[in-house]
Amino acid sequence: MRSSLLGVAAGAAVAAAWTAPAPAPVVPAFARAFGIPLRLPRADGIAITFDDGPHPQGTPAVIETLARFGAAATFFLVGEQVERFPSLAAEIAAAGHEVALHGHRHVLTLRRTPAGLARDLDLAAWTIANAAGRAPTLYRPPYGVFSAAALALVRRRGWSPLLWSRWGRDWGANETPAAIAARATAGLRAGDVVLLHDADHYSSPGSWRRTAAALPSILETVADLDVPLVPVTQST
16 A cells, blocks of 8 residues: 555656646746746847747738838747748748747647657757758747656757747637737737737637737837837847
């Protein structure tokens, strides 16, 4: 009985360690404890970031709006989507935006073994670099959820983990452009990292349309603050 209890306790301890960083996106104290940034290293700009792309309609729509405003952004790309649309990854880079890493498959890191996750990260990094012509140095996990292994693997490769301090929650089927823009800009200030999505591969169909429609209002709010929009690594 005692050995069984010890085994259960050991298993629980391992599970707790494995999932320990997971609440970081919604509990800032966890992000601080594990050294996972939510904001820019220096409060000298605001970073608009897009997850889950590239997307054949969403990515060009977003790039076009950013160009109208003379704004640069950071795109956390999914390797399997870059394989489908390599020219879009190249277009992102050519337009002066930053390419970053969101994994090869959009799978929760808590469900990946360390070895499987390592293969996924390396494949994604190679795929993105090959298509975009530049190697990513930033990583945000699918759903923003880090496992202990993911955090260790990313740092071992010299990449920087990053989450966000503002979000549009633009993936839902019932969201509106006005609600997305209001949520993304509520309390917005220098140093913030804003999370949006330029793709609907892993969210409600057509969600990218609402994001694209919300983006001008978000960019106008940033302009009114007189704070520059910067790719994340420009603030390091």
